[in-house]
Every structure is written in C-alpha cells, then in structure tokens.
Amino acid sequence: MSGFLASLEQAVPALRRYALAMLSDQRGADDVVRTCLARALDRTHEPGEATGLRVWLLAMMYRELTARLRPRRRRLFSSPIGNIVSAVASTELSRAFSGLPLEQRSAVFLISVEDLSYAAAAEVMGIPAVTVVNLLKGGRERLRQAVGAGASGAPQTGS
Amino acid sequence: MSEPLPPVGEEELNGYVDGQLPPKRWAAVERYLAAHPDAARRVATDIAHRQALNAAFAKYSTQPLPPELNLNRLVEERLRTRSHRRWQIAAAVVISLGIGGAGGWLLHTQPTLDRYERAMAALEHQALASHAVYSPDRRHPIEVTAAEREHLAQWLSNRLSRAVSPPDLSGFGYRLIGGRLLATEQGNPAALFMYEDADGHRMSLVMRPMAADLRVPIAQWDRNDVNASSWIDKGLGYAILGPVPNDELVRMARQISGTQG
Structure with a gap:
C-alpha cells in the first residue's frame, strides 16, 4: 500500500503513451489518463502488487478507450486521422500505425512499445492470448504493406 | 542432435x-x-x-507531465471533492510520496495507514458529536465566553498540556463566542471553540491531542448538512465544522493551520 502512489506516478508516462497511441488528440488522451488515474485513486484499498499495477492500469485504460471510441468507430476508421500522426511522429510508419484498427493498434502498441508479454497484453485487452497474437500478426502485416507501398511508390505484387 | x-x-x-x-x-x-x-x-x-x-x-x-496529470494535484482535487476515504488518500500521499517533506509532513518513522485511519476517525466522531450536542444549545453552548478569551486559552492550554488558543475567524464573518472542555473516549481532555456569524449560524473548532508522529494534511468531508475540514499537525488533531460552504471552510482551515503553531 505504501508505495501505491509512487508506483502510480511511475506508470503515468506509459498510460499517456497508450492513450496517445489510441486517440486522435493529445488533449483527449490526457483526459483519458486523468480519468483512469482518478479511478485508480478511488481504489487505493485494492491490493495491487507493483508488478501487476501497470497491467491493471493499462487494462482500465483499454476499457475506457474502447468505451470512448466504439460509438464513433466507423467514423474514426474511415476518416483520415491526421492528428494522431502529428501527436506521435510524422513518419510513414506512424501514419500507418495510426490507421490500424483499434484492436490491432492496441496489440501492436502494448507488445512493441510497452514490451508486454502476450499474456499481459491479453489481460489488458481482456481477450485470449491467441487472439492477441493474431491481432499482432494482422497489425504488423498492415504496417509492412503500408510502409512498403509508400516506399516503393507502387502496391506490392505479393509473393 | x-x-x-x-x-x-x-x-x-x-x-x-x-x-x-x-x-x-x-x-x-x-x-x-x-x-x-x-x-x-x-x-x-x-x-x-x-x-x-x-x-x-x-x-x-x-516529457514533463501536464499539470492536470500531476498526481499530487489530482489527489488534492479528490480530497476537495470527495467526502469518503479522503484521509486514507491523504495519509497514503503522506506515506508514499512524502508530500511537503520540507514542510514537515514526512517523518523519520512513518506511522501505518491504520493509525491514520483510527486517528482521523476518532477526530471526526468527536467533532461531529460535540458540534451536534453543543452548537444548537442557545443558552449554554460554551463554558467560558469570548469576553474571557485570555482565561479560556490559558485554561484549555493547561488542561490539554499544550498551547491552544481560539483563532480569529472574523475575516470570514464568524466571531468567537467562547469555548469548552471536551472529554475524549479515552478519558483525555480536548477543546472546543465555538463561533457564530451575524445570522446565528454556528461553527465548531475541535482540537484533540494526538500522537506526536501523526501528520495528515487538510481533508474535507461532510455529514448531512454539516461540512467539515480536519487535519493533524504537531500532535494536535483539528476539525472545523459547520454550515459553511466547502471552499470557505478550506480557506478557514488553511488560515488556522497557518496560525496555530
């Protein structure tokens, strides 16, 4: 218990990265982080070992993000997502990453950037580890295609 | 192979x-x-x-975090807006972050959260009970009137074995009407000062001796129509309560915590 707030504080940058990866603007991202931190503070009585805290927080964040994103998901995916690009980095890869469907983006982010194990990422997203690996595969495939296509200036002809 | x-x-x-x-x-x-x-x-x-x-x-x-994601600030905001679990959070902050370490909140040996909870709960009960019993009493809410302010402070300081005196809250429209001795459930003396505004609304300020190593920053709470702020500093627990808006109460609490010791 005594280290709860200190651990929480250490996790804030990870929460922020996740929110930025998933949302279209920095203000919205920080708002989600704030909501999650407030929620975490309300649960100070819950046992949370230091190792599990980050996954617990990220899972809370994923639920909040999906709750916010789902109602306008169609719109989000069919429109260019320019803001995310500038929020993350203006590279071709970042653009492709920002264009990934929500679940794929989450899986790629949690595993590539936060270096979570497949099991931990599954816990965050509340899905089986097999599904996480499939999302990861799908997401990476899209990244490869998008970046490759951009670099060569022509669609790839496949194998 | x-x-x-x-x-x-x-x-x-x-x-x-x-x-x-x-x-x-x-x-x-x-x-x-x-x-x-x-x-x-x-x-x-x-x-x-x-x-x-x-x-x-x-x-x-x-990257430095934006101010709205500053945890200390977030905790303070929660304390201001929430009426339950506020001192658990406050105490947790004191324990884990050493907030205001330079200001004296952080101690060499940190009391357990459990002790904070018990101390704040005792303070809260005493304050609510005393305010409920004495503040509605039109004729005898106090034992020594504000006219004998020096004597009141001396008497209560002697009984509590530490310097206590009624802070001046006239800046908030509340004048001292006097004070009385309280008994804690452990049989120790505590003090109550009572204030009144021009409309006859009464506020109580309770001071109750505490273990010297306990420190809790100002926390806000409410019960029914009574708002309250309480904190523990330098071996004394304080609770100020009455029908006063929360932000006003916190300003009073800040003034008192600044002036008392």
Missing part, C-alpha cells in the same frame, strides 16, 4: 521479433530464417518497425 525439430510457425516468428520465444527455439527459428529470405525480410522489417515505434513514443517517457 539428429532429431528433427518441430517446424517453425508464424507465431514463432512474432515471438522472435518480440523476444518472447522459448530459448530452445531460437536456433530453430534462426535456421529457418537463414533458409527463407522472404520470412527473414519480414522479420527484419517487423523488428525495424518495433524499434521505430519505440523511438516515436520515447519522448513521452521523459
């Missing part, structure tokens, strides 16, 4: 990219990649993407 290894699957290529491959499969995957240039190219690209994404997000690891 000549045993055929199980064939390498697509999942294992991901495991290789993410460093989540069982060690005994490394050699098999590397051999597979050496024999399959297409797969090797894909894996190399995935690794490069992984590193590039990492780099893209790296700046958010070191």
